[in-house]
Amino acid sequence: MNAVAAMRLPEHVDLSGFITLLQRLKVPHRVAEEAGEQVLWVPGEQLAEQVRELYGRYPQGDAEVLLEPSQASKNSAQGFVQQLKNSPLTAIMLALTFVVFAVTGTGENYTTVRWFSFVDFRIQDGHIYLAYLNETLASSQWWRLLTPMLIHFGWLHLAMNSLWYWELGRRIEARQGAMMLLGLSLLFSLTANFAQYLNAGPSLFGGLSGVLYGLLGHCWIFQRLAPTPAYRLPPGVLVMMLAWLLICMTGIFELLQFGAIANAAHVGGLLAGCLTGLLGGALARRRHS
Incomplete structure (x- = not known):
């Protein structure tokens, strides 16, 4: 399954709390810095949609x-x-x-x-x-x-x-x-x-x-x-x-x-x-x- 960019956020946004939440939920993911942005990658578009919804509810985790x-x-x-x-x-x-x-x-x-x-x-x-x-x-x-x-x-x-x-x-x-x-x-x-x-x-x-x-x-x-x-x-x-x-x-x-x-x-x-x-x-x- 190909990796999908679930979110692209500015570098100054603190993702630590949300990443902790993803880890607790055992969601496979990785974060990379690209062209001044933080990019959160997950396997598959369906999971990407759910990660975006989760971030909308709990941006601080x-x-x-x-x-x-x-x-x-x-x-x-x-x-x-x-x-x-x-x-x-x-x-x-x-x-x-x-x-x-x-x-x-x-x-x-x-x-x-x-x-x-x-x-x-x-x-x-x-x-x-x-x-x-x-x-x-x-x-x-x-x-x-x-x-x-x-x-x-x-x-x-x-x-x-x-x-x-x-x-x-x-x-x-x-x-x-x-x-x-x-x-x-x-x-x-x-x-x-x-x-x-x-x-x-x-x-x-x-x-x-x-x-x-x-x-x-x-x-x-x-x-x-x-x-x-x-x-x-x-x-x-x-x-x-x-x-x-x-x-x-x-x-x-x-x-x-x-x-x-x-x-x-x-x-x-x-x-x-x-x-x-x-x-x-x-x-x-x-x-x-």
Whole structure:
């Protein structure tokens, strides 16, 4: 596989934090200086697109901003195994995602990807032919309404979504219980998938992103109405996620041919999460009163 220049940045830009993040995620890469620029090389265009997306979210390599310092220290002391025991539903959901990632060949085996896509499809002569939703549901393939959240296209896509689900999922599971997290995850997946289908028609999409925006919206509005330490997110996280959503909606990444982004799924998940946060927060506030 040929090396691809994922990014070209001026020499004065400090890439040390982002390089550390790439190393932690085990992303193959190298950095070279060429004509007064830093060039980040990775193997393959797909990985290059994911690296650019990761840099857009964490230019300083700040993946740990999802945890407050006190909570990070506490979790570190507990140990990873104890964290799994404390958040079994979050762990099970991620484990299922990892299994599907392996079964689908990191999202590149379309023969198995079609088992989990929102609508069925076939590939013929190098072209993809997608069915309409009514055709798919007429075949009683109801699982497709939810399973796109389990599909991930590449390691970085999986890693970023897993990090977010691990942090947000644990918060909700600790505050409102495992069954609430399961119900919210399924609801946000359903909402995000329908939103994307209604916006773009039959298309191939996947990932936990729509669910993650739902969890984010839930924690955000719930915290506003019924403050709780579990849902107190650092302000930078919320601003960064909303800013990223708006940037993606401009279509700049499609214009630059970095790949399509399921913006409607993100918006649908976020709106659903804000609604559940409004309902849950109002009920919690009323009980407290």
